[in-house]
Amino acid sequence: MPINSTIKLNTGAEMPTVGLGTWKSAPGEVEHAVEHALRIGYKLLDTATAYGNEAEVGKGIKASGVPRESFFLTTKLNNPDMGRPKEALEHSLKQLDTPYLDLWLMHWPAPMTKNDKADKSIDWLDTWHEMEKLYKAHPDKVKAIGVSNFSVEFLERLLANSEIVPAVNQIELHPSCPQQAVVDFSVSKGIVVTAYSPLGSDNSPLLKNPVVNKIAEKYNVGPGTVLISLQANRPYVNVLPKSVKNERITQNLKVIGLTDEEIKELNDISKESSFRACHPNWTGWGNLGFTEAV
Numbered sequence: 001m002p003i004n005s006t007i008k009l010n011t012g013a014e015m016p017t018v019g020l021g022t023w024k025s026a027p028g029e030v031e032h033a034v035e036h037a038l039r040i041g042y043k044l045l046d047t048a049t050a051y052g053n054e055a056e057v058g059k060g061i062k063a064s065g066v067p068r069e070s071f072f073l074t075t076k077l078n079n080p081d082m083g084r085p086k087e088a089l090e091h092s093l094k095q096l097d098t099p100y101l102d103l104w105l106m107h108w109p110a111p112m113t114k115n116d117k118a119d120k121s122i123d124w125l126d127t128w129h130e131m132e133k134l135y136k137a138h139p140d141k142v143k144a145i146g147v148s149n150f151s152v153e154f155l156e157r158l159l160a161n162s163e164i165v166p167a168v169n170q171i172e173l174h175p176s177c178p179q180q181a182v183v184d185f186s187v188s189k190g191i192v193v194t195a196y197s198p199l200g201s202d203n204s205p206l207l208k209n210p211v212v213n214k215i216a217e218k219y220n221v222g223p224g225t226v227l228i229s230l231q232a233n234r235p236y237v238n239v240l241p242k243s244v245k246n247e248r249i250t251q252n253l254k255v256i257g258l259t260d261e262e263i264k265e266l267n268d269i270s271k272e273s274s275f276r277a278c279h280p281n282w283t284g285w286g287n288l289g290f291t292e293a294v
Contacts, residue, residue, distance in 0.1 A: 007238050009167040010190045011144045016072055017232050018253055019044025021196055021240035022053055029244035034060025036246045046240050048076035048107055054095035074103040076148055079112035082127040089134060100141050105148045105170055110285045118284020125161055132164045152185045170194040172278050173231060175269035187236045195231040195239045199224050201277030211265050219256050229255045230266050
């Protein structure tokens with residue numbers, strides 16, 4: 001386990017530093033991944049309506065036999081549901097077979113229709129205000145609310161026009177996509193940053209990067225452990241490695257300490273290699289301002 005096993009949210013709740021991500025996890029595999037993760041000690045699970053696996057995550061939770069109150073559960077409001085957040089919340093709770101969420105995120109600031117086109121009749125800020133109302137009205141169902149994939153520009157608009165500061169901003173974060181400006185701004189406002197795709201997603205070139213492998217050899221760990229540890233070593237950042245293989249899930253829970261020089265070496269990778277694993281370009285919304293990995 002990491003040196004700091006939890007990070008305190010602005011709600012006062014403790015959120016685990018390392019959790020199981022489920023984006024791109026194939027159907028039929030998520031249930032067993034969740035069951036294994038909980039049984040070996042994971043305390044954080046992350047999913048989303050858009051992933052299409054909330055029901056499987058719920059089955060994995062039930063199969064594990066681990067009490068609901070002993071772990072932290074996050075899911076996300078889907079883009080086509082931004083005009084109906086109350087119904088979407090109830091759907092997620094039913095799919096996950098849970099009485100409450102520890103964290104409910106707006107997945108993207110991009111209202112969409114069911115056929116993946118921009119829904120210009122909805123302002124994402126209005127949806128956030130509805131999420132605020134649900135959070136205040138139903139503390140038994142939603143313990144915290146936050147956002148995902150928000151740039152500084154979107155965060156500034158939200159903070160200037162809202163009552164509640166998001167507890168979390170979940171973003172893609174790895175050496176080839178450091179998003180330092182987003183991290184710094186979020187942290188300055190008391191918003192914890194959750195790193196998804198810390199390895200750079202599937203078949204990432206980072207796993208073969210010489211800097212990553214040099215550090216991995218020094219500590220006798222795999223390159224994935226180094227990349228996960230880079231995020232877990234940062235104040236106010238937690239991390240969501242994804243896997244459906246029991247051995248890898250177990251390995252991903254191990255976090256090592258890194259020196260300041262090693263952290264600098266890893267961060268400098270972006271100067272030579274810059275890419276995003278997640279770069280949607282939806283009809284009508286473009287890329288939401290994420291024009292560069294950095």
